[in-house]
Amino acid sequence: KEESEEEKAAKAKAAAEEAARQAEEAKKQAELDEKRNVSHTQLSKEVKDRLAGATRQWLLDYEGETEAQKKLFSQTEEKAGRKLFQMWWTGNGGDANSKGYFIPLLEGSSNVLTAVAGGDHCVAVLDNDRVYVWGGEVKQDDQSEEGNKEEEKKEGGKEEEQKEEPGKENVAEKPKLEIPLPPLNLIERLWGLELQCLSVGENGRIVGVDDSGCVWEASKSDQGIYEEAKRISVQTEKPPEEKEGDDQVEEEEEKKDEEGGAEKPKEMVPVKVSSITSATGNSRFVISLDDKSGNLFSWGAAVGVGFEIDGGAETQEAPKLIPSESKFVHVSSGRAHAVAVDAEGKVFAWGEGEKLQLGVPAKKPQTIVVPTSVPFEAETKIRSVSCGDDFTLALTSDGKLYTWGSGECGALGNEDGKDQPTPTLLDAFDGSEVTHIAAGSNHGLAVTKEGVWSWGKGGAGALGHGSLEDQPTPKLIEGTKDIVISRVIAGGAHSILLGQKKSPLPKVSEEEKKEQGQE
Numbered sequence: 368k369e370e371s372e373e374e375k376a377a378k379a380k381a382a383a384e385e386a387a388r389q390a391e392e393a394k395k396q397a398e399l400d401e402k403r404n405v406s407h408t409q410l411s412k413e414v415k416d417r418l419a420g421a422t423r424q425w426l427l428d429y430e431g432e433t434e435a436q437k438k439l440f441s442q443t444e445e446k447a448g449r450k451l452f453q454m455w456w457t458g459n460g461g462d463a464n465s466k467g468y469f470i471p472l473l474e475g476s477s478n479v480l481t482a483v484a485g486g487d488h489c490v491a492v493l494d495n496d497r498v499y500v501w502g503g504e505v506k507q508d509d510q511s512e513e514g515n516k517e518e519e520k521k522e523g524g525k526e527e528e529q530k531e532e533p534g535k536e537n538v539a540e541k542p543k544l545e546i547p548l549p550p551l552n553l554i555e556r557l558w559g560l561e562l563q564c565l566s567v568g569e570n571g572r573i574v575g576v577d578d579s580g581c582v583w584e585a586s587k588s589d590q591g592i593y594e595e596a597k598r599i600s601v602q603t604e605k606p607p608e609e610k611e612g613d614d615q616v617e618e619e620e621e622k623k624d625e626e627g628g629a630e631k632p633k634e635m636v637p638v639k640v641s642s643i644t645s646a647t648g649n650s651r652f653v654i655s656l657d658d659k660s661g662n663l664f665s666w667g668a669a670v671g672v673g674f675e676i677d678g679g680a681e682t683q684e685a686p687k688l689i690p691s692e693s694k695f696v697h698v699s700s701g702r703a704h705a706v707a708v709d710a711e712g713k714v715f716a717w718g719e720g721e722k723l724q725l726g727v728p729a730k731k732p733q734t735i736v737v738p739t740s741v742p743f744e745a746e747t748k749i750r751s752v753s754c755g756d757d758f759t760l761a762l763t764s765d766g767k768l769y770t771w772g773s774g775e776c777g778a779l780g781n782e783d784g785k786d787q788p789t790p791t792l793l794d795a796f797d798g799s800e801v802t803h804i805a806a807g808s809n810h811g812l813a814v815t816k817e818g819v820w821s822w823g824k825g826g827a828g829a830l831g832h833g834s835l836e837d838q839p840t841p842k843l844i845e846g847t848k849d850i851v852i853s854r855v856i857a858g859g860a861h862s863i864l865l866g867q868k869k870s871p872l873p874k875v876s877e878e879e880k881k882e883q884g885q886e
Contacts, residue, residue, distance in 0.1 A: 480494050574653055580641065582640050603660075643655045646700050694710045708751065724772035770793050801814065851869055
């Protein structure tokens with residue numbers, strides 16, 4: 368049947384509208400892609416292909432059912448098309464007796480260069496410069512008492528069948544905790560920066576230092592996606608050049624001419640940052656260290672920057688030098704306080720002190736604005752410090768550990784759980800030298816030749832002892848003696864150990880690889 372002119376016009380109009388709609392969508396997608404691609408790294412097609420290829424290879428190595436592999440593969444391909452590279456690895460983390468587990472993706476792909484924990488987030492940098500973040504609250508379904516009884520009836524009344532046997536202790540079976548491993552999100556914005564050290568603060572905000580000493584920051588949007596990484600410019604005044612003879616006379620004459628006139632702007636030069644730390648709580652401040660000069664630079668909330676902000680402002684917007692005569696070599700920050708160590712092994716603290724976390728003698732707890740000396744015995748030299756939320760750990764050059772601050776949940780490792788206003792020796796490691804330390808929100812970690820010790824709040828399983836109970840004194844974590852520990856990391860309610868197993872992993876023959884379909 369021949370179409371009427373009206374029908375032809377209507378079809379043409381519909382086709383034009385559809386074409387316009389598609390063109391508008393393509394334009395929006397192009398703008399979105401351009402915005403995503405405007406990055407300090409300017410990822411090339413070759414780099415993106417390598418990135419997608421690595422993701423596919425991980426999927427091929429996934430030890431699961433074929434259908435599960437296909438599903439994961441298609442999901443990753445779909446996300447790769449939207450420039451979002453993610454990996455899933457779900458499963459049960461065991462029960463309340465679990466002593467911890469390796470993260471398969473990180474264990475099986477590349478070596479971990481460094482990792483940090485803060486609040487409920489973890490961040491890891493692999494030796495291929497990929498940066499991963501994971502975290503969030505692990506929820507457990509609480510069954511009601513009636514529901515448990517119904518379950519017991521279905522299973523044949525286990526409660527009634529359990530009878531005490533002579534000479535045998537009856538131990539009630541602990542309920543299993545369903546703990547799926549969270550998604551490990553690859554942060555494309557930080558990929559390729561060659562980050563040497565980093566810190567994670569509130570809501571997963573990441574600040575890191577690349578191999579050239581530049582500082583980068585990446586924060587989450589309201590949708591939980593990491594936005595474009597921005598570079599933080601850390602600068603200091605250019606030191607005066609030494610001049611002799613005529614040059615010195617000429618400079619003095621220039622100064623005389625400038626007297627009474629406008630002040631000449633000071634010349635600033637970039638600082639090569641070597642390490643960085645950020646507050647773990649709501650006090651958003653950051654402190655960076657230049658180990659060449661021993662200077663500290665800070666910005667953010669007034670409580671932790673280490674100086675009076677001009678005009679009494681609550682926030683220091685740009686990095687600024689913390690005035691001090693000391694040459695610092697190490698710095699750490701807690702919820703609202705910071706502690707630093709200088710080249711002579713002396714300790715300085717500042718920030719909020721209401722929980723005695725500063726270790727500075729005072730008639731009553733108080734906030735200290737500028738770095739203030741923490742008293743130790745004359746011969747004691749501190750090598751490193753680690754700040755928890757409201758307490759501090761300090762490691763001496765000869766391997767002894769001091770603690771002070773809030774003793775809540777046993778965070779200080781002293782059996783009585785009392786607060787300590789000044790540094791107190793923690794003698795609980797069987798006389799062994801402590802080599803590494805880490806402080807979480809309310810728990811501590813220490814490494815000796817025997818392995819890793821932990822103490823403090825255990826309600827979330829952060830201590831690794833197979834119990835959710837608090838541990839008032841340091842206790843050795845079983846199995847850690849078989850690991851050569853390079854670093855311990857403590858987060859809000861979780862812990863990470865970086866190291867290698869002393870016994871080598873079994874080698875896979877070429878025939879086995881072919882059978883598994885691996886290259």
